[in-house]
Amino acid sequence: MKYLVDLLKGMVIGVANIIPGVSGGTMAVSLGIYDRLISSISHLFKNWKDSLKTLLPILAGAGIGIVAFTYTIEFLLSAYTLPTALAFVGLILGGVPILWQSLQEGLKKHGQTFSLTHGLAFVLMFAVVTVLPLLQGSEASFTAIQLDPLSLLKLFVIGIIASATMVVPGMSGSLVLMVLGYYYSIINTITSFLTALRTGNMDLILPNFIVLFIFGIGVLIGIFLISKAIEFLFENYSSLTYSGILGLVLASPFAILYNTHALNDLQSSDALPFALVGIVLLVGCFYGIYQLGKKEAR
Known part of the structure; x- marks a missing residue:
């Protein structure tokens, strides 16, 4: 029964990781498995039997959740872009009060006040998240991933970066993918691969598998490498870390609206109902996210 429960919890975490603005780490905390998850990852090679018993059902459930929800999120972003994007913005901003509280607790823990260094960390992350979507170009989010060595190397690095945010409560891996201009590409690759499997289209199975495999390896390696670094940063530089996270989060609504082209819906015949919804x-x-954060804080 325990494995089934962990499988179901893993499915919820998988769905959370697909939605930009929703933190898989936050969801793991809410479900009461975050500490077990991080401990199992950190001690995988030291205590691999117990770690695998914990990780396998959770990871299997996460995979099922990602596959099951990918088609839904692709449809919503295609047919109802503005309402979906605004829902993402609400999910993002709902975590800000708890992040601010965490920053205050970090300052208090180390006997600090908000300094120039904290402000620089905030501004740097805010600027990165604001500028990156502009550098990607207006159509970057919709371009297919090429199979040349440089593109695959970039994809591998993107997987490592995204994995870092997947294990941090309050940060969203899919949001980072959207900021970097890879969210649509990954979602489209997953749906294309599943469709190719269902129809037996061998011409599409292999290239899509290669893209997902390279990205997945980057994610897995990144999670293992970064889990200890995350523990170290939050233990020793928690206020500085939360300052950077706040900058990322507060700039993210711009990245969401820009990368989804959601504001184009304001020029359509459905502008008013889309805006109201x-x-x-x-x-x-x-x-919802604010209440969830308050529950975690308690």
């Missing part, structure tokens, strides 16, 4: 979703998602 989007605002309602923004407020509702903000409230």
Whole structure:
């Protein structure tokens, strides 16, 4: 029964990792498995039997959740872009009060006040998240991933970067992929690979598998390498780390709206209903994530 419960919890975490703005790490905390998960990753080689018993059902469930929800998120972003993007913005901003509280606790823990160094960390991350989408170009999010060595190396590095955010409560790996301009490419590759498997299209199975394999290896290696670094940063530089995270999070709504081209819906015949539904979703998602964060804090 324990393995089944962990499998179901893994499915919830998998779905969370697909949605930009929702933190898989936060969801793991809410489900009561975060400490077990990080400990199993950190001690995989030292205590591999117990670690695998913990990790396998959770990872299997996460894989099922990602596959099951990928088609849904692709449809929503295609047919209802503005309401979906505004819902993501609500999910992002809903975590800000708890992140601010965590920053204050970090300052208090080390007897510090908000300094120029903290401000620089905030501004740097804010600027990176704001500028990166502009550098990608307006169509970068929709371009297919090429199979040349340089593109695959970039994809591998992107996997490592995304994995770092997957294990940090309050940060979203899929949001980072969107900021870097790879979110749509990865989602489209997953759906294309599953469709090719279902139809037996061998011409599409192999190239899509290569892309997902390289990205997946980057994610796995990144998680193992970064889990200890994350523990170290939060233990020794928690306030500085949270300052950078806040900069990333507060700049992310711009990246979401820009990369999804959501504001183009304001020029369509459905502009008014899309905007109204989007605002309602923004407020509702903000409230839901805020309440979830308060529950974690307690």
